[in-house]
Amino acid sequence: MSVKVDFKVDKVFGHLELQIELVDGEARARFASTEDLRYFEYMVIGRKYYEVPYIMSRICGACSISHFLASVNAIENALKVELDEEVVMLKEVMNKLEIAQNTVVHLYFLALPDYLKMRNLGELLAAKPDIVKSAMMLNSLCLQAVNAIAGRIVNPNTYRVGGFTKKLPKEALDKAVKVLDKAEKLAEELSEVIVGLELPQLSDPELNYLTVDPPTEYLTMSDYLVGSDGSRFKGLEYGQYLTEEVSEYSTTKYCLYRGRAFFVGPRARLLAFGERLSEYSNILADVKKELTNPFSNLKAKTVELLFCISNSKTILNSLAERNLNLSASVKVRQGEGVGVIEAPRGLLIHHYVVNDQGVITHSNVITPTAMFSRHIEASARVLANELVSSGASLDEVERKAAMLVRAYDPCLPCSVHLISSRRGSK
Numbered sequence: 001m002s003v004k005v006d007f008k009v010d011k012v013f014g015h016l017e018l019q020i021e022l023v024d025g026e027a028r029a030r031f032a033s034t035e036d037l038r039y040f041e042y043m044v045i046g047r048k049y050y051e052v053p054y055i056m057s058r059i060c061g062a063c064s065i066s067h068f069l070a071s072v073n074a075i076e077n078a079l080k081v082e083l084d085e086e087v088v089m090l091k092e093v094m095n096k097l098e099i100a101q102n103t104v105v106h107l108y109f110l111a112l113p114d115y116l117k118m119r120n121l122g123e124l125l126a127a128k129p130d131i132v133k134s135a136m137m138l139n140s141l142c143l144q145a146v147n148a149i150a151g152r153i154v155n156p157n158t159y160r161v162g163g164f165t166k167k168l169p170k171e172a173l174d175k176a177v178k179v180l181d182k183a184e185k186l187a188e189e190l191s192e193v194i195v196g197l198e199l200p201q202l203s204d205p206e207l208n209y210l211t212v213d214p215p216t217e218y219l220t221m222s223d224y225l226v227g228s229d230g231s232r233f234k235g236l237e238y239g240q241y242l243t244e245e246v247s248e249y250s251t252t253k254y255c256l257y258r259g260r261a262f263f264v265g266p267r268a269r270l271l272a273f274g275e276r277l278s279e280y281s282n283i284l285a286d287v288k289k290e291l292t293n294p295f296s297n298l299k300a301k302t303v304e305l306l307f308c309i310s311n312s313k314t315i316l317n318s319l320a321e322r323n324l325n326l327s328a329s330v331k332v333r334q335g336e337g338v339g340v341i342e343a344p345r346g347l348l349i350h351h352y353v354v355n356d357q358g359v360i361t362h363s364n365v366i367t368p369t370a371m372f373s374r375h376i377e378a379s380a381r382v383l384a385n386e387l388v389s390s391g392a393s394l395d396e397v398e399r400k401a402a403m404l405v406r407a408y409d410p411c412l413p414c415s416v417h418l419i420s421s422r423r424g425s426k
Contacts, residue, residue, distance in 0.1 A: 041364055373383075
């Protein structure tokens with residue numbers, strides 16, 4: 001007997017469908033983006049290197065800073081630009097603040113209603129107004145901090161290839177710190193809401209992950225990647241470990257790590273480097289016990305929210321007393337560069353080849369959702385099998401599967417990249 005459950009998943013960024021088919025008691029799952037095709041890699045072919053980050057930041061409004069920084073990092077690597085430490089630190093602050101803001105939206109506006117038996121944010125607001133109002137204030141504070149450093153809340157305009165376009169006065173840094181003081185208190189209060197959730201039980205069927213390998217601390221920038229199997233390699237070598245394929249039923253590529261489904265994002269980051277967050281040991285001990293459960297991505301995000309706000313404050317305070325040199329010289333040359341960065345949903349890769357005129361001749365982008373889409377399918381398959389075996393109804397299978405997808409926090413507009421832009425193309 002064959003039964004098919006085909007449904008749209010709401011409360012995610014973009015449009016997707018999840019299809020679960022039960023054949024003789026065994027489940028199959030398909031994760032399908034229904035977004036229109038995107039051609040960003042193709043758009044930048046033939047463009048000057050300095051135009052590219054501003055174009056690529058438009059891939060996604062939710063994570064425009066991550067796309068901007070990954071693009072900038074790739075081009076700076078291709079042109080061998082050497083940046084002062086302070087510039088890198090401020091880029092890290094921009095990235096962490098975007099992670100924090102995206103996390104607030106995902107946890108409290110998209111995912112939390114699932115766990116309180118509510119259909120949407122409106123019902124949550126009616127039943128738990130204090131939580132929603134606090135989360136809205138926290139979201140606003142994160143955006144204010146982003147605006148102070150990046151120039152605006154999406155598509156940053158204070159940075160270009162080679163450094164910042166203008167000085168950031170001490171007053172601007174101090175203002176951001178004051179905003180983050182308020183944000184930190186709210187984040188600490190709200191963290192109890194997520195950490196205390198009772199998650200559906202699910203054992204990860206493919207405990208394979210890939211993250212940026214930070215040289216120090218947590219979520220610091222690096223040109224290296226590290227996998228759950230212990231492999232460590234330069235971002236420029238990603239093609240030796242990752243394979244990209246076009247899906248027959250989705251408008252997005254999918255990606256495999258050494259031929260296996262894998263995941264990226266907060267859960268992967270905590271599994272790899274959680275010991276570096278000793279200041280959050282009071283909640284980490286409990287969160288770590290659940291990290292082999294895909295649903296625990298929510299709790300991993302809670303820990304990162306606290307860290308991103310606190311660490312950004314620390315960095316900005318340290319920079320406020322320095323005489324900052326925020327720009328570097330850029331020499332046009334032929335080169336190839338890859339920028340790897342931890343976006344809110346996980347590892348993001350931008351790859352470009354630049355000719356001796358400073359023109360882009362090759363472009364490739366691999367997004368977090370493209371990387372973990374096959375892992376969602378593997379997890380959904382196991383979840384459906386377990387639910388059906390326990391006698392759950394098809395409605396319950398659909399409800400729990402949708403919760404699972406939302407736990408990953410997919411971003412569909414980011415993921416649709418089907419153009420193959422070959423090296424040397426014009």
